[in-house]
Amino acid sequence: MLNPPVRCGTVIRMERFKELSAEIDGLRKKRNAVILAHNYQRGEVQDVADHCGDSLALSQIAAESPADVIVFCGVHFMAESAAILAPRKTVLLPNPDAGCPMADMITAEKLREKKKEMPGVPVVCYVNSSADVKAESDICCTSANAVRVVESLAQDTVYMVPDMNLSQYVAARTKKKLSWWKGFCPTHQLLTAKEVAAAKAQHPGAPFVAHPECPPDVLALADDIRSTSGMYEFARKGAAKTILVGTEMGILHRLKKENPDKEFILVSNCLICPNMKITTLEDVRDALLHNRHVIRVEEPALSRARTALERMLAVPRD
Numbered sequence: 001m002l003n004p005p006v007r008c009g010t011v012i013r014m015e016r017f018k019e020l021s022a023e024i025d026g027l028r029k030k031r032n033a034v035i036l037a038h039n040y041q042r043g044e045v046q047d048v049a050d051h052c053g054d055s056l057a058l059s060q061i062a063a064e065s066p067a068d069v070i071v072f073c074g075v076h077f078m079a080e081s082a083a084i085l086a087p088r089k090t091v092l093l094p095n096p097d098a099g100c101p102m103a104d105m106i107t108a109e110k111l112r113e114k115k116k117e118m119p120g121v122p123v124v125c126y127v128n129s130s131a132d133v134k135a136e137s138d139i140c141c142t143s144a145n146a147v148r149v150v151e152s153l154a155q156d157t158v159y160m161v162p163d164m165n166l167s168q169y170v171a172a173r174t175k176k177k178l179s180w181w182k183g184f185c186p187t188h189q190l191l192t193a194k195e196v197a198a199a200k201a202q203h204p205g206a207p208f209v210a211h212p213e214c215p216p217d218v219l220a221l222a223d224d225i226r227s228t229s230g231m232y233e234f235a236r237k238g239a240a241k242t243i244l245v246g247t248e249m250g251i252l253h254r255l256k257k258e259n260p261d262k263e264f265i266l267v268s269n270c271l272i273c274p275n276m277k278i279t280t281l282e283d284v285r286d287a288l289l290h291n292r293h294v295i296r297v298e299e300p301a302l303s304r305a306r307t308a309l310e311r312m313l314a315v316p317r318d
């Protein structure tokens with residue numbers, strides 16, 4: 001028997017899953033740890049986590065958690081955000097190779113150069129970025145609150161980094177004058193309007209929900225645009241029995257689990273983020289067992305990045 005039936009080679013036997021999750025459970029208790037998993041993680045990793053969520057939800061949980069140890073099953077920038085918001089806790093990234101190519105598309109040095117060209121213009125930084133880049137920014141945002149964050153600023157002109165697609169999505173929803181860095185998520189960038197149109201033609205009437213990291217011509221075809229956690233709400237509250245999904249395939253695991261009567265169709269086979277798939281249950285176990293890999297952010301980036309993240313968390317919800 002297999003559990004769970006995840007694609008892209010990440011299949012684990014039920015016996016092995018039970019064995020590892022029991023080991024992880026014991027270590028979690030022993031170390032007073034909380035395990036956080038991003039919605040794109042392998043199904044079995046989501047299944048052992050205390051909390052699954054999007055970048056915003058997980059950073060809030062990290063900030064407020066009473067645990068001594070935070071095991072962050074996601075990519076490097078997420079564990080860094082947790083280390084910034086909870087500097088007295090031990091933050092572990094189970095697989096140190098889990099990076100984000102979009103975050104690597106801008107450096108603090110490049111951003112400093114850019115800022116010289118536009119004095120007084122606030123920088124809004126998508127959390128998919130390094131601590132050093134956050135430290136150079138005025139405020140952070142996630143895909144769940146980007147429009148609200150931009151709207152919260154007093155200035156009429158705003159610069160966004162590093163995602164050009166999220167920036168264009170926000171620009172279409174605010175009167176502020178936006179310009180942006182030309183970074184992108186290599187996974188979402190591959191999705192084409194042609195693939196979406198083909199999926200729509202195959203499933204007439206099924207709504208298409210897309211992540212704002214998708215290119216503008218894909219978003220133009222979306223019935224709704226949501227962060228990953230927003231997509232769970234869309235699936236739960238909507239009447240549609242078949243939903244076309246435009247984001248990384250890891251989201252399907254919980255969508256299917258939570259909505260067994262509904263069908264979720266990934267609109268393209270390209271929607272796999274390799275970095276989100278490299279963390280295994282063995283990595284999670286070993287992280288707790290050997291206290292690895294500890295993520296730390298040093299001063300002065302720590303305080304400056306924390307200010308940018310805390311400003312974001314202080315923006316009122318709708």
Ligand code: 13P
Nearest residue numbers: 054055056142143227228
């Ligand atoms: P959210 O989960 O915040 O929507 O972000 C998606 C993402 O690409 C994380 O790397």
Ligand code: SF4
Nearest residue numbers: 100101102185187273
């Ligand atoms: Fe980075 Fe895209 Fe992977 Fe998210 S899905 S971690 S933005 S590469």
